[in-house]
Amino acid sequence: MLPILVMNGILLAIAILLIIAERFLVTYGKCKITINKENILTVEGGNSLLSYFSENKIFIPSACGGKATCGYCKVEVLSGGGHILPTEEVFINREDKLKGIRLSCQVKVKNDIEVLISDDLLEAKEYKTKVLRIEDLTRDIKYVVMKLEEPQEINFKPGQYIQFRIPESEEFRAYSIASIPSVKTEIELIVRLVPGGLCSSYVHEVLDVHDQITVTGPYGDFYLREDSLREIICIGGGCGMAPIRSIIFHLREKGMPRKITYFFGARSKSDLFYTKELQSIETQFPNFKYIPVLSEPKPEDKWTGETGFVTQAVERHMYSNGNTEAYLCGPPPMIDAAIKVLTRKGVHEIHIYYDKF
Numbered sequence: 001m002l003p004i005l006v007m008n009g010i011l012l013a014i015a016i017l018l019i020i021a022e023r024f025l026v027t028y029g030k031c032k033i034t035i036n037k038e039n040i041l042t043v044e045g046g047n048s049l050l051s052y053f054s055e056n057k058i059f060i061p062s063a064c065g066g067k068a069t070c071g072y073c074k075v076e077v078l079s080g081g082g083h084i085l086p087t088e089e090v091f092i093n094r095e096d097k098l099k100g101i102r103l104s105c106q107v108k109v110k111n112d113i114e115v116l117i118s119d120d121l122l123e124a125k126e127y128k129t130k131v132l133r134i135e136d137l138t139r140d141i142k143y144v145v146m147k148l149e150e151p152q153e154i155n156f157k158p159g160q161y162i163q164f165r166i167p168e169s170e171e172f173r174a175y176s177i178a179s180i181p182s183v184k185t186e187i188e189l190i191v192r193l194v195p196g197g198l199c200s201s202y203v204h205e206v207l208d209v210h211d212q213i214t215v216t217g218p219y220g221d222f223y224l225r226e227d228s229l230r231e232i233i234c235i236g237g238g239c240g241m242a243p244i245r246s247i248i249f250h251l252r253e254k255g256m257p258r259k260i261t262y263f264f265g266a267r268s269k270s271d272l273f274y275t276k277e278l279q280s281i282e283t284q285f286p287n288f289k290y291i292p293v294l295s296e297p298k299p300e301d302k303w304t305g306e307t308g309f310v311t312q313a314v315e316r317h318m319y320s321n322g323n324t325e326a327y328l329c330g331p332p333p334m335i336d337a338a339i340k341v342l343t344r345k346g347v348h349e350i351h352i353y354y355d356k357f
């Protein structure tokens with residue numbers, strides 16, 4: 001028994017020494033990172049691709065600080081990235097693997113390396129902002145307005161998100177932009193408190209008017225397809241209101257060119273917000289319909305509207321239609337159930353766009 005323990009101890013000590021040696025003694029010299037076959041970064045090797053991107057103001061999304069738990073920092077590695085690591089496997093499917101997609105936080109630069117980064121990601125910038133307003137929307141959801149100070153304007157598509165940096169830390173969290181793209185000088189966020197959560201607790205308990213906050217973005221492929229004429233179904237829950245608000249308010253500004261039905265799920269009446277604004281759009285545009293759905297209405301709510309899960313209301317109200325596209329945002333079980341209902345109703349999966357959180 002004892003020799004096995006001793007052997008294990010020795011192996012562990014060797015492994016630790018190797019890690020320390022690699023960290024402090026091994027140098028990889030100058031390495032070239034070629035981006036999109038034209039831009040070359042020359043770096044002193046040894047760190048992750050993600051860290052070199054960040055040092056060079058290329059803002060690849062990353063919500064876990066490089067711990068390989070968010071899966072956002074994907075880029076296409078054409079050569080020099082080495083083998084895919086076990087930490088990446090869970091985020092990289094077969095199709096991604098064939099394309100050479102990797103988590104940039106897990107790819108250590110040890111030699112010259114070639115990568116492809118989409119133009120959208122290369123456009124993401126860092127913004128210094130100042131908090132203008134914070135309001136309670138419900139008991140656990142806050143509305144935050146931030147003015148952009150440097151640069152002073154942002155271009156984004158309705159539905160996209162930014163990453164909010166918790167001051168004095170390297171922690172980032174994604175928040176969908178709730179405002180409309182035509183207002184370029186401010187961004188509005190809708191943040192739900194996650195008990196024990198780092199960033200949402202910061203926003204709810206520490207953040208104050210006039211605070212300076214750094215955000216990066218915009219990011220994401222969940223955005224309104226403006227070149228389509230299809231009818232739209234939106235399904236949201238909780239803070240999933242944020243990107244859908246941006247989409248609907250943007251379409252209102254354009255004169256509501258398409259038919260939209262918005263199903264919004266909440267527990268009870270006190271969890272509903274923006275009801276008046278959405279109802280006033282209904283009055284203005286007959287082709288917009290807002291259907292709030294309560295899963296646990298309280299007796300004092302005197303609720304006469306839709307009840308049950310939001311997806312049950314979609315099942316009841318939606319007729320089969322192959323000419324519809326859907327925008328879904330909310331918790332993963334809601335999105336999974338909504339995809340099932342929509343595909344049963346004839347919506348093609350390629351026309352279902354979603355952000356789960």
Ligand SMILES: Cc1cc2nc3c(=O)[nH]c(=O)nc-3n(C[C@H](O)[C@H](O)[C@H](O)COP(=O)(O)OP(=O)(O)OC[C@H]3O[C@@H](n4cnc5c(N)ncnc54)[C@H](O)[C@@H]3O)c2cc1C
Pocket residue numbers: 161173174175176177190191192193194195196197198199200201220239240242243355356357
């Ligand atoms: C594309 C995208 C868009 C998003 N948009 C929005 C949005 O518009 N609005 C919004 O509110 N959110 C949004 N989110 C979610 C947001 O990014 C954060 O994930 C969320 O705010 C929680 O972050 P946090 O730092 O508060 O929690 P984290 O610290 O990341 O914690 C996450 C989980 O771990 C648990 N936990 C943390 N610390 C402890 C501890 N000490 N003990 C026990 N449990 C613990 C928490 O309870 C929680 O369940 C979005 C996410 C994505 C991916």
Ligand code: FES
Pocket residue numbers: 061062063064065066067068069070071072073103104105106
């Ligand atoms: S930064 Fe989160 S997985 Fe890479």
